[in-house]
Amino acid sequence: MAVIPVKGLEAAKSRLRGAVPEDRHPDLVLAMVRDTAVAVLGAGSVAGLIVVTGDPVVAAVVRELGGEVAPDPGAGLNAALRFGADEVAGPAAHRVVLTGDLPALRPGQLDAALGAARSRSFVPDAAGTGTVLLAVPPGELLDPRFGPGSAAAHRASGATPLPGDWPGFRQDVDTAADLAAVLDLGAGEWTRALLGDLGLSRACTPAACSG
Numbered sequence: 001m002a003v004i005p006v007k008g009l010e011a012a013k014s015r016l017r018g019a020v021p022e023d024r025h026p027d028l029v030l031a032m033v034r035d036t037a038v039a040v041l042g043a044g045s046v047a048g049l050i051v052v053t054g055d056p057v058v059a060a061v062v063r064e065l066g067g068e069v070a071p072d073p074g075a076g077l078n079a080a081l082r083f084g085a086d087e088v089a090g091p092a093a094h095r096v097v098l099t100g101d102l103p104a105l106r107p108g109q110l111d112a113a114l115g116a117a118r119s120r121s122f123v124p125d126a127a128g129t130g131t132v133l134l135a136v137p138p139g140e141l142l143d144p145r146f147g148p149g150s151a152a153a154h155r156a157s158g159a160t161p162l163p164g165d166w167p168g169f170r171q172d173v174d175t176a177a178d179l180a181a182v183l184d185l186g187a188g189e190w191t192r193a194l195l196g197d198l199g200l201s202r203a204c205t206p207a208a209c210s211g
């Protein structure tokens with residue numbers, strides 16, 4: 001089972017604020033969640049998707065795409081992940097958790113990553129400091145260490161870094177510069193459509209966004 005945590009749309013992706021007009025910020029966050037969820041649901045190695053969220057708009061979209069929704073326990077990202085992976089999916093299943101900000105993820109990349117995972121494993125983000133995926137085999141607890149410096153924390157907790165290249169997969173979107181990078185790498189259709197609608201076929205540069 002795959003698990004994606006998603007914060008309430010109004011609060012999510014605060015570092016990305018200003019990349020698009022303020023009133024479209026929630027739409028951008030939702031478009032990236034949709035692209036991530038569509039890619040996950042398209043991966044043959046994934047049995048199903050659980051999105052942990054307290055946001056009713058996100059929940060409706062996830063159900064429409066064919067995913068399941070679990071309530072946010074309200075104690076932060078790692079608590080949301082533990083709840084989704086260890087309690088809702090349950091420890092008898094293979095579980096993989098991904099962040100909801102991976103609009104250039106492709107199903108084949110996720111299949112390749114999971115095919116290479118022989119034990120509790122993770123995929124570092126493009127910067128090498130964060131984490132975009134943590135996978136755990138049946139019988140083990142997820143033990144997530146997401147947050148600043150999570151790649152080192154996951155490694156120190158015994159998880160194996162997966163060696164694939166996967167530049168689009170690894171490009172999580174935290175800032176306007178990440179958004180520009182992900183468009184170059186090939187963002188999914190929802191993110192591209194939203195930015196196209198805004199006349200931002202190439203996302204604004206950090207300088208232009210802050211100006």
Ligand SMILES: Nc1nc2c(ncn2[C@@H]2O[C@H](COP(=O)(O)OP(=O)(O)OP(=O)(O)O)[C@@H](O)[C@H]2O)c(=O)[nH]1
Nearest residue numbers: 005006007012013014015052072076077080099100
């Ligand atoms: N359910 C749930 N998801 C969370 C929580 N905190 C973060 N997330 C999600 O975890 C993923 C990775 O988080 P970040 O990249 O730090 O996103 P963020 O917290 O929205 O971004 P910033 O406000 O810029 O720090 C995203 O899909 C977030 O929506 C939480 O408390 N509950």
Ligand SMILES: C=C(OP(=O)(O)O)C(=O)O
Nearest residue numbers: 130131146147150172174
């Ligand atoms: C929570 C994380 O994401 P970000 O760096 O995108 O906040 C993480 O990488 O562990």
